Amino acid sequence: MLTTVALTPADFERWAEHLTRQIAESGRDGRPFFSPLAAVDFESPERRARFENRLSIPLPQPTWMRAWVVEGPDARFIAHLDLNGSSIPSERHRATLGIGVEAGFYRKGIGRMLMLEAIEFARHNHIEWIDLSVFGDNHAAIGLYRSLGFEEAGRRYDRFRISGRSVDDITMTLRIKT
Numbered sequence: 001m002l003t004t005v006a007l008t009p010a011d012f013e014r015w016a017e018h019l020t021r022q023i024a025e026s027g028r029d030g031r032p033f034f035s036p037l038a039a040v041d042f043e044s045p046e047r048r049a050r051f052e053n054r055l056s057i058p059l060p061q062p063t064w065m066r067a068w069v070v071e072g073p074d075a076r077f078i079a080h081l082d083l084n085g086s087s088i089p090s091e092r093h094r095a096t097l098g099i100g101v102e103a104g105f106y107r108k109g110i111g112r113m114l115m116l117e118a119i120e121f122a123r124h125n126h127i128e129w130i131d132l133s134v135f136g137d138n139h140a141a142i143g144l145y146r147s148l149g150f151e152e153a154g155r156r157y158d159r160f161r162i163s164g165r166s167v168d169d170i171t172m173t174l175r176i177k178t
Contacts, residue, residue: 002110004117007067009052015069016042018077022100031103032138033167036160059125060085060092068117070110078102081114083121083130093128111144119148122176129173136168150174
């Protein structure tokens with residue numbers, strides 16, 4: 001049984017373990033790239049403090065964050081979704097979304113479940129737009145986002161060069177209907 005839970009500041013270690021596993025899968029074994037980073041340093045006290053602080057910032061204050069994870073059968077996190085408020089007060093009506101599912105759990109509806117949770121959260125909290133970025137060759141993710149109503153708002157060609165490959169970065173957005 002898979003369970004979705006809201007992250008708390010106490011979840012930092014399990015969140016970092018999941019992200020470390022998930023980022024390591026980017027571009028591996030025929031999967032598309034989805035992260036410009038090969039790894040992230042979760043050991044820094046500043047990263048932990050930032051995570052803990054942002055989860056505690058009330059909406060709609062600048063730099064708030066809310067995140068959900070899916071726990072697998074062994075209680076480890078296997079997927080995540082985060083919504084982030086901008087540091088710019090005039091962007092309070094928007095949130096930026098990040099999502100990741102570990103490869104062993106692809107195509108099980110987990111991403112859609114998390115996305116629907118985020119959309120409902122946005123609706124309930126008067127967030128009018130959700131924005132996200134996705135790499136141009138991540139067709140499965142783009143298909144999911146389009147199926148939920150996200151539209152392409154822009155494309156940065158050749159934004160990243162990863163393992164000698166040029167990677168386009170697509171910005172997509174969803175207007176939340178209230």
